[in-house]
Amino acid sequence: MIKDDRIKLNERFIHAFKLLEDRGAIVKNDRGGKGVGDVAEKVLGNKAYGHIIRAFLNGDSKRVIDYGQAKSFCRSFSINEALLLHGIGNPFGFDAPGEALGADKFYSAGDGNILFTTVRAFAGSTLGAESSEDNTYFSIPGVSGAGLVAFQIEGGSMDPVIKHGDIVVCRSVENLNDIRDNEIYSVRSNGNVWVKYVQKVYNNRGRVVRLKMISANYFDHDPFEEEVNETTRLYKVVRKISNV
Numbered sequence: 001m002i003k004d005d006r007i008k009l010n011e012r013f014i015h016a017f018k019l020l021e022d023r024g025a026i027v028k029n030d031r032g033g034k035g036v037g038d039v040a041e042k043v044l045g046n047k048a049y050g051h052i053i054r055a056f057l058n059g060d061s062k063r064v065i066d067y068g069q070a071k072s073f074c075r076s077f078s079i080n081e082a083l084l085l086h087g088i089g090n091p092f093g094f095d096a097p098g099e100a101l102g103a104d105k106f107y108s109a110g111d112g113n114i115l116f117t118t119v120r121a122f123a124g125s126t127l128g129a130e131s132s133e134d135n136t137y138f139s140i141p142g143v144s145g146a147g148l149v150a151f152q153i154e155g156g157s158m159d160p161v162i163k164h165g166d167i168v169v170c171r172s173v174e175n176l177n178d179i180r181d182n183e184i185y186s187v188r189s190n191g192n193v194w195v196k197y198v199q200k201v202y203n204n205r206g207r208v209v210r211l212k213m214i215s216a217n218y219f220d221h222d223p224f225e226e227e228v229n230e231t232t233r234l235y236k237v238v239r240k241i242s243n244v
Helices: 004-023 036-044 047-057 067-077 081-086 119-123
Strands: 114-116 136-138 148-152 167-173 183-189 192-202 208-214 224-227 233-242
Touching (some): 004 047, 036 047, 067 081, 081 192, 119 148, 119 183, 119 192, 167 183
Parallel strands (some): 114 148
Antiparallel strands (some): 114 136, 148 167, 167 233, 183 192, 183 233, 208 224
């Protein structure tokens, strides 16, 4: 029996293949370098394996593409690997969280609605405590409401979508079931903080028990899963602020 993840991988392959056809990068019956045989040569290493590519493209076939072949397809046709392998982003790049703002566009003297803190404070349990004299608040155009927190990114695991030194603005998520797969969240759990693309992992009773976290910089940072427990808190990344 074909595993569900491979079926979904093949479905994404079919979608990406169709997009390349729409762009003219692939022409099924072409004999000038863009045909199915040419795709087979790039993906499977043999031009004579065009029939296998056609089987992958047939939704009723028992043949589906594997992860190694999918990677070859991505690299041959400049497809976003994260999309094909994990369903993250768009076919030809990544989606940024909201509109990227320059550092010169966020200010607001006096009271604001966004709590600015450090990663270490964000990881702690006293974030936002009313008694803290170190809390700094600011606001930016177009981001309103309560439950907002901002902190500076350390490291390059989300490069190029969010870079080291960028500031992310996040909104608290009250219920795990409100999480939308393949969007960017800040996950706080057991004293750690991650900013990642997130996918929910369910048990056989339909309960979210783990979160799969995927980096934009997937070449250097493998996906991993984190168990959901009483310390887990999630914040939707709604804006990033970059230096200009």
